Amino acid sequence: MTVYIEQVRAMEIFDSRGNPTVEVHVYLSDGTVAKAEVPSGASTGEKEAVELRDGGSHLSGKGVTKAVANVNGAINDALKGMSPYNQAKIDRTMIELDGTPNKAKLGANAILGVSMAVARAAAHSKHEPLYRYLGGCDLELPQTFHNVINGGKHADNGIDIQEFMITPVKKTSFRDGFEKIVNTYHTLKKVIEEAGFETGLGDEGGFAPNLKSSEEALKMLHEAIEKAGYKPGEDIAIAFDAAASSFYNKEDGKYHFEGHVWDGDQMLDYYDKLLKEFPEIISAEDPFDENDWNNFEKFTARFGKNIQVVADDNVCTNPKLVRKAIKDKLCNAVLIKVNQIGTITETLETIRLARKNNFTTMVSHRSGETGDTFIADFTVATNAAELKSGAPARSERVEKYNRLLEIENEIGVEDERLAHFPNNIDMD
Numbered sequence: 001m002t003v004y005i006e007q008v009r010a011m012e013i014f015d016s017r018g019n020p021t022v023e024v025h026v027y028l029s030d031g032t033v034a035k036a037e038v039p040s041g042a043s044t045g046e047k048e049a050v051e052l053r054d055g056g057s058h059l060s061g062k063g064v065t066k067a068v069a070n071v072n073g074a075i076n077d078a079l080k081g082m083s084p085y086n087q088a089k090i091d092r093t094m095i096e097l098d099g100t101p102n103k104a105k106l107g108a109n110a111i112l113g114v115s116m117a118v119a120r121a122a123a124h125s126k127h128e129p130l131y132r133y134l135g136g137c138d139l140e141l142p143q144t145f146h147n148v149i150n151g152g153k154h155a156d157n158g159i160d161i162q163e164f165m166i167t168p169v170k171k172t173s174f175r176d177g178f179e180k181i182v183n184t185y186h187t188l189k190k191v192i193e194e195a196g197f198e199t200g201l202g203d204e205g206g207f208a209p210n211l212k213s214s215e216e217a218l219k220m221l222h223e224a225i226e227k228a229g230y231k232p233g234e235d236i237a238i239a240f241d242a243a244a245s246s247f248y249n250k251e252d253g254k255y256h257f258e259g260h261v262w263d264g265d266q267m268l269d270y271y272d273k274l275l276k277e278f279p280e281i282i283s284a285e286d287p288f289d290e291n292d293w294n295n296f297e298k299f300t301a302r303f304g305k306n307i308q309v310v311a312d313d314n315v316c317t318n319p320k321l322v323r324k325a326i327k328d329k330l331c332n333a334v335l336i337k338v339n340q341i342g343t344i345t346e347t348l349e350t351i352r353l354a355r356k357n358n359f360t361t362m363v364s365h366r367s368g369e370t371g372d373t374f375i376a377d378f379t380v381a382t383n384a385a386e387l388k389s390g391a392p393a394r395s396e397r398v399e400k401y402n403r404l405l406e407i408e409n410e411i412g413v414e415d416e417r418l419a420h421f422p423n424n425i426d427m428d
Contacts, residue, residue, distance in 0.1 A: 004029045005079050008114055010071035012064050015040055015368040016396045020064045024113035026121040034124050036116035038109045039339055040368035047316040049342040052107025067107040075114055084122040091115050091343035108342035115343045116374050135381025140417040141174045142379045145239050145388035146181050149217045150202025152243050160258050161214045162243035169421050170235045174408045182392050184236055188224035203367040205391030213258055218278050233280030241285035245313050248289035264295035285310035300331055308333050317341040319350050326357045333360035351382050362386035369396040373403035380407055385419040
């Protein structure tokens, strides 16, 4: 029996920040129905595919009814009757229908919702889990990075570095590593409380104490790791996402960081100080503005032999930009966000390109998330090596980790393959 797409339908739902987003349902001729929910970011790069919003006064202009209408109209008409098993053709059809370089006509949120839902529908139709349908038999549980102290645009406090993460570098299984993170997270709450700070949560489930500096946050993390019974850097390591575009001033070309106004060399010296003071830091993301490639390259040349340097806003999961990053030795790892580029096919191309050139890939959630666990399956299927999906708090974050626990259970701990840090971070 030939299986084809009967209908694609979308509706407006809401994400973890209470903002509108797109949900897509795909109906196949064999009776299969599958849905996908699209995430949304707060710290977004200029080069990301366009997230189509309605504008105007309704819902502060953030409504997505135009994107929904594009799914229910033009996209539905174009995909009806097509095979759900040819993901590349499905995605290419939508890209050509849009006809813009950044998906501005139909909206990356509309196109991605369909792309994800079609992949899930195809997997359900074949009675396979999504990770198996997309990845076959060569599967790997990722190294996970957990944002446990929020700053920058993710929290209302005095810290300019956006994310302080912990990762279990020593583990015997995915569950073992995740339990170490949970223990450290709960210990961190006590450390923050004992220091006299509130423990409210930021967008990604991390604590958002009103600290005055990033050093304070790192000291608290170091203390929490030790008090939880682990060795910093050996059992549990630290990573950060500076999201430096958020504190870069385009008018004067300086970094306005936690009371300082610094040029690129001064920021480099500051990072050098952090890395020397906290040798348990093993990964740094977006240390400079997305257009400040010169200083980003200097950072990688200076520190990239010892730590992972992740580019996000500079490359935006775009194969063309990743090629430039590889050529310029901008970094040694790239962040992967499916809604930055807008289709599963293009995301897979970016991952293949990065890995072919010995770059590590880290799949990432967004600050505006849903309960959709697509990226958990996707990370396993692609052997992406790493995943960051927030703290072990707030259901839209924890659901991704729970899904990984389910996958581990399905594969069997005795047969599972685990990604371990460090990966190859030598740029030579």
